[in-house]
Amino acid sequence: MSREFITLPPLYYRDHFVEMVGFITSMYGAMLGEEEQAFISAFGELDEWAQCLYIRMSNRKKAVFSPRDLAYQEIGDLWGGLNQLRERGFVRDIEECDYRACLDDRAKPDLLALAKDNGLDVKSGWSKPKLVDFVYRHLAWADFSAGFLRSDHIVPRHKDTLGFLLYLYFGRLSDNMTSFALRDLGVVSVKNRDSYQARFDSLTEARAGYFYTRHLRDLKNGTVMAALADSVDTWPQPATQSTIDLRDALLHQLGLACEKRRDTQAALAFYARSGAFESHERSVRLLYNLGAAEEVKARLEAMLQNPAHDEEYIFASDFYARKFGQQRIGVFTHLLRSAEVLEVDELFRGDAEYGAMQAYRQQGWACHHTENGLWPVLFGLVFWDELFESEASFASEFDYRPQTLKDRNFHTRFATEITAKLSQVRAGDGMDLVRATIAGHAGENNGLFYWFNGLDALMTQFLAVAPPEATAILLGKMAENYYALRDGFPDLMLMRDGQVRFVEIKGEGDQVRRHQLARLNLLRTAGFEADICRVNYRTDPDQVYVVVDVETTGGRPPNDRVTEIGAVKIQRGEVIGEWSSLINPEKRIPHFITQLTGISNDMVRDAPTFADIADDFADFMEGAIFVAHNVAFDHGFIASEFRRLERRFRHPKLCTCASMRRHYPGLTSYGLANLCREFNIDLKTHHRALADARAAAELLNLVNEKRLGICA
Structure with a gap:
């Protein structure tokens, strides 16, 4: 179905401005100051064209305007509107105080020409800010205004008042009302609510x-x-x-x-x-x-006696120990040195978290890369009604993050409700709250988390094994100050035999950041097991590899699609499994591709789509290193197919082409067919996926003879 394009009315920006002003007037009323009320009243007395011109200027980043900058087709009376704006004090003539803004407004080539015409020694390679600063300091305003400005240049007034009104509406600095247009075009979705609260109390x-x-x-x-x-x-x-x-x-x-x-x-x-x-x-x-050691010592002792939060305590204890306790290493370094050590294959270098996940799974742990995808999600699910459905939640339709979290008064405004829900969590009934939210609001946009496949299952598994008291403590801390605790949580969550652990993964050269250490301390204090794991790399003779070859409709994902996958699983040089399938690419296969691969449209017409085989292939790849000849091509196509399904395909990679070049240098060609001839590898039906994957698997064994020192 073709997309329906929306056309905004010619004076849409005026409608948006009137909508914004009306909302602010109704929401804040007499609370508005004299400046704001005078501005709103005076603006309402302007005629339509003067209003449009002022809004056009206000929505642009320019500081100085000439009439030709404002020749908009939909404005019927440009000169009449400008005259009215000047008479009513909405614009003024340009003054010396606008000099720098005038320079900022000019393009770099114009600035270079301006400097050259006035004999200034400037360089074309200068950045624009440097150029502006130089001209501003070396060319007098009188010389600039006499030669480069016309008398009809104007500057809009009341920009600070308008900026304040936009701040009242959006709760942030905004130079324009583009959000309204994006809303009307359907680019930005908003949730129409029955009521809003004032963003500010005074x-x-x-x-x-x-x-x-x-x-x-x-x-x-x-x-x-x-x-x-x-x-x-x-x-x-x-x-x-x-x-x-x-x-x-x-x-x-x-x-x-x-x-x-x-x-x-x-x-x-x-x-x-x-x-x-x-x-x-x-x-x-x-x-x-x-050199003020005694004052520093006193400050640190005060922090230790009454820390504002975990991060302050960690800093104070670490600094005190290193500077006054004769401890030569800090808390961070000590924690890293005493951390659990996992050894993973060197091919996981650069992806320590994924390597650690595979190692933990071999130990029997169910492993999830949760990081900040667990606690903010759980917090949002448990307190959804208070956060998103109450009258105190939002101050305008463009708000996604609840106002009570921004104001840090969520825990006081909803104290009764929070206490009741935390009691329910402590009683082991937290999943009832989560399921109710998922049933009523799954997929709804919100400012705390994204919905993802498997969210329900993850929450179910976690709450089934998590200590209820510890879970309630964490949620209660987040209710007190959500923004201080929304990130920095450990990378992995492990579950096994009714036990749950959180682990922060650190690879070579990684440092423990203070907020990460604070979250570990928070989890431990609440009653969870939380640790740091240090990953070391080695060549692992027991590592499992899956050698993959794909055939496609062309060479460029995502426009082209996969038509066949062949995969061979290798461990210690032995084939321990194979997987292959033709795939319906849901588009026609070009004739020249059929000539190359032998795969025709008739052959794939009744084949499964990638969506049909995605789970099976992902299971076959689990825990393995992705290997291919020119691996970027094959991995890129598989990853593109998973992205179409809004899924992530994540595996470390090894390229047999690049590895053969490294370990067997000096050959005339490193193409798959030529390498097979060079090393007497059987390659039948070249350009069919499983045949090519089998041949590349033989190359992998040659590579591993050199890389790992094992025999194929």
């Missing part, structure tokens, strides 16, 4: 949030640092925890900027004002470097 709170959010963005862009630093005593007072966090983050960024300028004292002053743990850590490190 105008003061909203203005503080806007101030800190905007300046965090500006500071990242390398601007306003000096003005911010000078005005720190006049910053708005944050009234909520989320706004306090924004203020602390801004102070921390200013401290980091001062460190880059080697102004240590200024950095310490900003860190001292910030309540962020990261600022406390930087203060301790800077003070220690300055």
